[in-house]
Amino acid sequence: MSTGEDEDSVTLESVNSVTLTQDSDGSIILHCPPHVTHTLSSTRCVCTFVCVSSVSEGDESFEVTMTATADSDITEEGEILQSEDPQNSEEISPVSQAWFTTKEDKDTLVNKGHKWKQGMWSKEEIDLLMSNIQQYVKGRGMEDPAEIIFEMSKEERKDFYRSVAWGLNRPLFAVYRRVLRMYDNRNHVGKYSPEEINKLKELRQKHGNDWATIGAALGRSASSVKDRCRLMKDTCNTGKWSEEEERRLSDSVYALAGVCPGRAVTGGVSWAAVADLVGTRSEKQCRSKWLNYLNWKQSGGTEWTKDQDLSLVHRIVELDVDDENELKWEELAGGWSSVRSPQWLRSKWWSIKRQVANHKELPFHVLLKGLQELMENQVPLGAGPGSPSLQIRVTRLEECCSSTPRPVTALQIPLQITHLASDGAGTSDTETITLNTAALQTLQILPSFHLHPTGTPGTYFLQTAANQSLPLSLSSNPTVTLTASSSPSSPEHIILHSLSVSVVGLVTERLQVRIPKLTKYKSVVLPPEQGSLPPVPPGGRH
DNA sequence: CCCTTGGGTAAGGGTAATATAATGTC
DNA sequence: TGACATTATATTACCCTTACCCAAGG
Numbered sequence A: 001m002s003t004g005e006d007e008d009s010v011t012l013e014s015v016n017s018v019t020l021t022q023d024s025d026g027s028i029i030l031h032c033p034p035h036v037t038h039t040l041s042s043t044r045c046v047c048t049f050v051c052v053s054s055v056s057e058g059d060e061s062f063e064v065t066m067t068a069t070a071d072s073d074i075t076e077e078g079e080i081l082q083s084e085d086p087q088n089s090e091e092i093s094p095v096s097q098a099w100f101t102t103k104e105d106k107d108t109l110v111n112k113g114h115k116w117k118q119g120m121w122s123k124e125e126i127d128l129l130m131s132n133i134q135q136y137v138k139g140r141g142m143e144d145p146a147e148i149i150f151e152m153s154k155e156e157r158k159d160f161y162r163s164v165a166w167g168l169n170r171p172l173f174a175v176y177r178r179v180l181r182m183y184d185n186r187n188h189v190g191k192y193s194p195e196e197i198n199k200l201k202e203l204r205q206k207h208g209n210d211w212a213t214i215g216a217a218l219g220r221s222a223s224s225v226k227d228r229c230r231l232m233k234d235t236c237n238t239g240k241w242s243e244e245e246e247r248r249l250s251d252s253v254y255a256l257a258g259v260c261p262g263r264a265v266t267g268g269v270s271w272a273a274v275a276d277l278v279g280t281r282s283e284k285q286c287r288s289k290w291l292n293y294l295n296w297k298q299s300g301g302t303e304w305t306k307d308q309d310l311s312l313v314h315r316i317v318e319l320d321v322d323d324e325n326e327l328k329w330e331e332l333a334g335g336w337s338s339v340r341s342p343q344w345l346r347s348k349w350w351s352i353k354r355q356v357a358n359h360k361e362l363p364f365h366v367l368l369k370g371l372q373e374l375m376e377n378q379v380p381l382g383a384g385p386g387s388p389s390l391q392i393r394v395t396r397l398e399e400c401c402s403s404t405p406r407p408v409t410a411l412q413i414p415l416q417i418t419h420l421a422s423d424g425a426g427t428s429d430t431e432t433i434t435l436n437t438a439a440l441q442t443l444q445i446l447p448s449f450h451l452h453p454t455g456t457p458g459t460y461f462l463q464t465a466a467n468q469s470l471p472l473s474l475s476s477n478p479t480v481t482l483t484a485s486s487s488p489s490s491p492e493h494i495i496l497h498s499l500s501v502s503v504v505g506l507v508t509e510r511l512q513v514r515i516p517k518l519t520k521y522k523s524v525v526l527p528p529e530q531g532s533l534p535p536v537p538p539g540g541r542h
Numbered sequence B: 001c002c003c004t005t006g007g008g009t010a011a012g013g014g015t016a017a018t019a020t021a022a023t024g025t026c
Numbered sequence C: 001t002g003a004c005a006t007t008a009t010a011t012t013a014c015c016c017t018t019a020c021c022c023a024a025g026g
Helices: A035-039 A103-110 A123-139 A143-149 A161-162 A172-183 A194-207 A211-218 A221-231 A243-257 A273-276 A283-298 A307-319 A328-331 A342-353 A365-374 A390-401
Strands: A021-022 A028-033 A044-050 A060-067 A409-424 A432-435 A442-445 A460-467 A481-487 A490-498 A501-504 A509-514 A521-525
Touching: A123 A143, A123 A161, A123 A172, A143 A172, A161 A172, A194 A211, A194 A221, A211 A221, A221 A283, A243 A273, A243 A283, A273 A283, A307 A328, A307 A342, A307 A365, A328 A342, A342 A365, A365 A432
Parallel strands: none
Antiparallel strands: A021 A028, A044 A060, A409 A460, A409 A509, A409 A521, A432 A501, A442 A460, A442 A481, A481 A490
């Protein structure tokens, strides 16, 4: 979208509710009012923009293709009809209003030609659901949705689930489940501590499969404790599989699937039954080992090569689907001896996709196109200074849909801290973490960043701003510095080069700080109160 | 007594992300 | 040869659907 060196020469025209402006490096920013993004649908709309006047010769036009998210009507003339009040719309899908727990109910809807979404909820769906809930709660002068969900009687919340399901192409029951999960504060408690595991084992002995009771005693949701129990058998090995175990797994799978050894099996077996036969592994372990390794090994598969990453992207592009959920991984996996299973291929795609910083926010076809382009040109994803980076495009696209674009001045880095070992050498309250400062420029950890006081393993976010250095508080007063520079092609973006950590002083525990690939780092916008931080000095740009 | 409404439960297939082991590479 | 860096494998918290159950009200 950049017009290159001609900074102020383009006149922009705004059409309908879309406003165009230009930022400092000449990029054109498209502003859509927030409610528009709500009412667009998965229909693809192509907008052609024409520069009205430009110092460069001739008119230039370019296309922006964007995919939007929720339901809308687009007339043949391409005009978007917005429904201001969702409740008044007559187009309510029977799917989201039907409870259908029985097979007959479901079949009736299917026979009438109705289709609905299954699988993981997209960000757009969750946003819509949340906003529906907010609207419902506000309309009733309440504050906390949890009140309705967990405290009200069925009578009192009569129309609640149907109201919040509005606009979602999911069965009401699916909406109901999701809402419960979302607002149940015993559902996202995190990792089970060893004490919890012990207590869970006891409770299991006592209450059997009464998950609700066990959950209540443990402060966890019923499904959480049920799932945790599925992971542990009384006689469960961990770590590397022995040859004997692998053989038992193969035998079991082939026997239960009823196929000859050596044939590919990627589903249709009961993993609980397999685990029973294997004896020393849980159903999850069996499934994962089989689908990610043994199935492929047994059927004589070949190694996956690097350039097949691109082949995969090509094959996905060829399918020309609008939504990632429409991909049929069984079909994609066909005819490839290096593919271990459809599930494995899907995870391969994930690892490719995740190299793009903002992949979650990108429309599917934009992501695909960007990936294809970069991979074909052999541009390392998330490249260093000077290299074209999808992240920059992503950020621009993001700004297109944001009503208030602001300069990007900071990085958000997920930082994992893992306890490696404890040497037990006394206590310490003077730990210092220092990061290598090699060249270029140092970035600073903002005071808003804090680690858990005990240094508990987990994921934290480091928020950095340019050109400062401050101590941060761990158990005492450690210092963290990172090396980074801004990109010459895009000064507002900072590229991190290295982050290594050493702990000096009296330490009771060795801390390992792991950071995911550089490409995962996402530029973020600093909150206004931090806007007074010094900008990136010109000298640092390399 | 049956049917409908509005839930509710357990089981099991699955995903996404982290943790850890293995394997380069300098 | 040892310290990192990278990749592969293992684990796990959480998600979603299916198939069935239940109780109150009409």
